[in-house]
Amino acid sequence: MNWVESPLKTGTLWFNSLKTYSKTAAVDEESTRVSCPVCRGTVFKNLWQVESSIFVRCADCRLILQNPQPVRTALAARYDEEYFRYEIENEESFYNLMMLGLNDVGFFENIAPALPQPNRILDIGCATGRLLHHFKQAGWETAGAELCRESVEYGNKTYDVNIRPSPLETAGFPDHHFSVVHASHLIEHVDDPGTFVTEVMRVLLPGGVFLCVTPSSDGLQAKIFGSSWRSVIPDHVTLFDRKTLRRLLETAGFSVLAVRTWGGLAVGTVPAWLKKPVDRLAKKWGFGDVVLMAARKTS
Numbered sequence: 196m197n198w199v200e201s202p203l204k205t206g207t208l209w210f211n212s213l214k215t216y217s218k219t220a221a222v223d224e225e226s227t228r229v230s231c232p233v234c235r236g237t238v239f240k241n242l243w244q245v246e247s248s249i250f251v252r253c254a255d256c257r258l259i260l261q262n263p264q265p266v267r268t269a270l271a272a273r274y275d276e277e278y279f280r281y282e283i284e285n286e287e288s289f290y291n292l293m294m295l296g297l298n299d300v301g302f303f304e305n306i307a308p309a310l311p312q313p314n315r316i317l318d319i320g321c322a323t324g325r326l327l328h329h330f331k332q333a334g335w336e337t338a339g340a341e342l343c344r345e346s347v348e349y350g351n352k353t354y355d356v357n358i359r360p361s362p363l364e365t366a367g368f369p370d371h372h373f374s375v376v377h378a379s380h381l382i383e384h385v386d387d388p389g390t391f392v393t394e395v396m397r398v399l400l401p402g403g404v405f406l407c408v409t410p411s412s413d414g415l416q417a418k419i420f421g422s423s424w425r426s427v428i429p430d431h432v433t434l435f436d437r438k439t440l441r442r443l444l445e446t447a448g449f450s451v452l453a454v455r456t457w458g459g460l461a462v463g464t465v466p467a468w469l470k471k472p473v474d475r476l477a478k479k480w481g482f483g484d485v486v487l488m489a490a491r492k493t494s
């Protein structure tokens with residue numbers, strides 16, 4: 196057994212110039228043991244403990260996940276008014292980062308022109324709906340799914356972008372409806388990523404594209420920092436890398452179109468003169484801190 200104690204993490208950690216939201220798990224939270232959502236394996240090696248969260252690695256596909264992990268209702272309860280304030284404070288920064296990601300993966304240039312029509316986007320974990328607002332202004336039909344009720348109310352009132360206060364699995368979106376499903380920094384929070392991507396597949400039109408952004412556990416920062424990596428927090432129940440995310444998507448029937456990573460080293464960990472070239476190389480060689488995978492529903 197390889198059991199490494201992690202330094203205690205509280206509050207927020209710097210995420211480049213942005214903070215990663217991290218909530219301490221409630222002491223009476225209900226949790227359950229799970230099989231690996233990528234390969235269905237049941238053999239795990241203990242990796243780290245962060246507060247009361249136990250991170251393990253699947254012996255077969257090497258996915259990192261919390262096991263046992265909080266049940267869905269316990270996870271949902273974490274996205275409260277405090278979370279809304281965090282989202283509002285960072286609304287424009289997150290929006291700009293999402294747009295940079297979409298540009299990087301060639302969404303506007305290569306992917307959008309080949310989408311099934313009409314142009315309809317669903318943003319899952321859409322927070323205040325800022326990205327949906329952009330698409331609505333560009334003439335798209337929009338929909339969102341968001342657990343944080345304060346964010347839903349704010350988004351619908353401010354942008355009128357049709358956000359439902361629900362996880363995707365119970366939001367009631369019709370089959371074969373959207374040309375694009377976007378989920379940024381969401382899949383690492385969901386309790387059953389296998390069921391989640393199957394649902395994404397269901398609501399997409401044939402030929403539609405899923406854009407999935409998540410921390411990359413084979414990035415440089417994850418390798419350097421181990422259990423102190425800023426993405427190893429109680430709110431992240433699954434930590435993918437490029438290989439495990441691809442396998443999850445392909446198992447659900449997606450065909451991966453493009454993969455990009457970005458973010459070499461976080462602000463404050465190295466001098467500014469070093470950060471820029473490392474960021475550039477991280478993007479070029481795929482060892483960035485965050486991965487964006489674009490995948491098409493081929494069936």
Ligand SMILES: [Zn+2]
Binds near residue numbers: 234236253255256258
């Ligand atoms: Zn596995």
